[in-house]
Amino acid sequence: MSSQLPVAGPAEVRAAARRDLRVERRTVVGLVLVNGLASAAGLIGPWLLGRIIDTIQSGSGDVLSTVDRLAFGALVFTVVQTVLAWWALKIGYRFGERTAARVRERFLRRTLALPPRVADHLPAGDLISRGSTDAAVVAFTLRSAVPEVLVALVHALFLIVAVLVLDLRLGLCGLVSLLGVGAAVRWYVRRARPAYLAVAATGADMADVVASTAKGARTVELLGLERRRAEVTEAAVARARSARLSALWLRTVLFPWAEVSLALPVVGVLLIGGALYAKDLVSLGVVVTATVYLRQLVGPLDTLMLWIEQLQGAGASYARVEGLADVPTESEPAAVHYADGDRIRVDNAHYSYTGARDVLQGIDLVVQPGERLAIVGTSGAGKSTLARLLAGLDRPHTGSVTIGGTPVADLPPDQLREHVVLITQDQHVFHDTVRDNLLIANPDATDEELRAALAAVGAMWWEDLPHGLDTEVGDDTELDDAGAQQLSLARVVLADPHTLILDEATALLDPKTARQTEQSLAGVLRGRTVIAIAHRLQTAHDADRIAVMEAGELVELGTHDELVSAGHVYGRLWQTWHGETP
Ligand code: ATP
Numbered sequence: 001m002s003s004q005l006p007v008a009g010p011a012e013v014r015a016a017a018r019r020d021l022r023v024e025r026r027t028v029v030g031l032v033l034v035n036g037l038a039s040a041a042g043l044i045g046p047w048l049l050g051r052i053i054d055t056i057q058s059g060s061g062d063v064l065s066t067v068d069r070l071a072f073g074a075l076v077f078t079v080v081q082t083v084l085a086w087w088a089l090k091i092g093y094r095f096g097e098r099t100a101a102r103v104r105e106r107f108l109r110r111t112l113a114l115p116p117r118v119a120d121h122l123p124a125g126d127l128i129s130r131g132s133t134d135a136a137v138v139a140f141t142l143r144s145a146v147p148e149v150l151v152a153l154v155h156a157l158f159l160i161v162a163v164l165v166l167d168l169r170l171g172l173c174g175l176v177s178l179l180g181v182g183a184a185v186r187w188y189v190r191r192a193r194p195a196y197l198a199v200a201a202t203g204a205d206m207a208d209v210v211a212s213t214a215k216g217a218r219t220v221e222l223l224g225l226e227r228r229r230a231e232v233t234e235a236a237v238a239r240a241r242s243a244r245l246s247a248l249w250l251r252t253v254l255f256p257w258a259e260v261s262l263a264l265p266v267v268g269v270l271l272i273g274g275a276l277y278a279k280d281l282v283s284l285g286v287v288v289t290a291t292v293y294l295r296q297l298v299g300p301l302d303t304l305m306l307w308i309e310q311l312q313g314a315g316a317s318y319a320r321v322e323g324l325a326d327v328p329t330e331s332e333p334a335a336v337h338y339a340d341g342d343r344i345r346v347d348n349a350h351y352s353y354t355g356a357r358d359v360l361q362g363i364d365l366v367v368q369p370g371e372r373l374a375i376v377g378t379s380g381a382g383k384s385t386l387a388r389l390l391a392g393l394d395r396p397h398t399g400s401v402t403i404g405g406t407p408v409a410d411l412p413p414d415q416l417r418e419h420v421v422l423i424t425q426d427q428h429v430f431h432d433t434v435r436d437n438l439l440i441a442n443p444d445a446t447d448e449e450l451r452a453a454l455a456a457v458g459a460m461w462w463e464d465l466p467h468g469l470d471t472e473v474g475d476d477t478e479l480d481d482a483g484a485q486q487l488s489l490a491r492v493v494l495a496d497p498h499t500l501i502l503d504e505a506t507a508l509l510d511p512k513t514a515r516q517t518e519q520s521l522a523g524v525l526r527g528r529t530v531i532a533i534a535h536r537l538q539t540a541h542d543a544d545r546i547a548v549m550e551a552g553e554l555v556e557l558g559t560h561d562e563l564v565s566a567g568h569v570y571g572r573l574w575q576t577w578h579g580e581t582p
Pocket of ligand 1: 353354359377378379380381382383384385386
């Protein structure tokens with residue numbers, strides 16, 4: 001199974017739920033109050049029914065008009081109960097909607113606040129299923145289950161108290177018969193939390209396995225790994241299925257057990273009440289009222305039973321959504337002191353992805369503010385890994401990468417983005433207008449600035465869009481890969497970080513456009529530090545200095561002319577690519 005994000009413990013979940021309830025304290029109090037009134041109004045009908053029976057049985061006085069009055073009263077209170085119950089549900093649904101929105105927003109905030117080096121290593125399938133499936137389950141529960149459960153709980157409590165007050169013997173008999181329901185619920189609740197956590201975890205794992213197989217489909221095909229991936233996927237599906245079946249089995253025990261137990265109080269009260277009535281120890285009206293109360297108890301208890309299942313699943317989902325707060329971030333975001341200017345320093349950096357082999361070994365490098373540095377090297381030499389360390393997406397296990405004296409990976413995300421931006425060929429275009437896609441980088445930018453940024457990266461295609469900057473992209477107007485790449489480069493122009501790291505940032509553009517884009521970017525980014533992983537030696541030629549990497553080590557560092565005249569690795573590369581020394 002792939003690694004999973006943390007899950008909040010029961011104490012944390014309770015604390016989070018208390019916090020959510022505290023924010024809505026007044027609504028919750030109002031909800032319970034209106035509910036209580038609705039339930040109290042609901043008790044009066046059966047009580048009046050008992051009075052009607054006793055009046056008819058005694059036959060004294062003006063029976064007909066008394067019965068009429070009592071029946072009218074029962075009708076009025078039934079209407080009052082219906083209106084109050086509707087009002088209580090309305091308050092409940094509103095409370096649920098607001099709280100659900102708060103839970104979703106909290107999840108989003110926490111996700112966005114994660115340092116990039118942490119976010120980048122999170123299992124994407126698990127994160128997505130928490131933000132979508134789990135958050136939806138929590139939202140649905142808060143919207144529907146919580147109000148209905150509160151209504152049912154208050155109603156059930158009132159009915160139990162009412163039957164005890166009406167006749168203690170019949171009330172106790174009813175309560176004793178209810179013990180079966182209690183036992184069924186206890187049995188279920190104890191087993192449900194682990195069962196539902198397992199359902200969610202195996203579901204997320206299955207999503208991860210399927211997503212990674214689909215993402216790496218070409219590699220799978222090239223290496224002939226189809227069989228192996230199919231086996232891994234089938235195993236993940238089997239784990240998810242077995243977890244679901246276990247949770248379903250719990251339901252198949254709970255429901256029949258509870259259904260039978262729910263019928264017992266009515267049967268018990270009829271038997272005991274009948275015996276007491278036969279001995280003239282209780283009136284017929286009291287027996288009927290107690291029976292109706294206990295019969296009415298089936299409604300709220302049934303509701304509770306139905307929702308208990310939902311609440312267990314939602315409890316597990318809530319724990320998963322809240323678990324994001326426990327993602328270890330290693331260190332507190334650092335305060336930045338620019339003791340060392342904006343200089344980027346790499347000191348004796350070693351890095352390993354797996355812990356087995358260092359893919360970067362003892363890198364020492366100082367990048368001066370405003371410098372254009374090109375990093376060249378053969379495939380697998382460690383260029384992209386070094387770019388990730390420079391951008392703070394990872395930290396070296398030995399040595400350091402600092403900016404102005406502060407480890408880059410310790411910078412809080414918002415500060416990091418102001419200082420260093422890494423552009424790779426993985427771009428993301430949000431399903432939104434071109435304007436909003438650009439404003440992400442700088443919310444205060446004017447249209448003039450947006451147009452200038454697009455022009456700087458050669459993205460003049462926006463002028464042909466049906467609604468210009470207001471055209472929605474990612475829908476009818478799909479941007480091709482080159483367009484998406486230009487959009488992300490335009491974002492960089494707008495964000496205007498002092499250091500920009502380009503890793504195949506123009507790889508999706510055709511060579512001519514790429515060259516033009518690089519040149520116009522260079523114009524816009526004048527004065528900025530630019531570190532470019534150079535796949536075209538022309539890019540390296542245009543840089544101030546060139547760092548040459550080989551097998552995880554930095555083997556040469558100098559200007560183009562210095563390295564060419566030294567005639568080592570870069571010199572040979574240049575000759576091979578260019579055919580001659582310029
Ligand atoms: P290229 O030009 O092909 O992108 P590169 O010089 O950028 O290569 P890196 O991508 O930094 O090289 O890779 C350096 C080494 O680290 C390679 O041996 C590569 O197989 C390994 N590597 C890269 N990414 C990972 C990863 N996510 N997990 C494990 N090993 C990795």
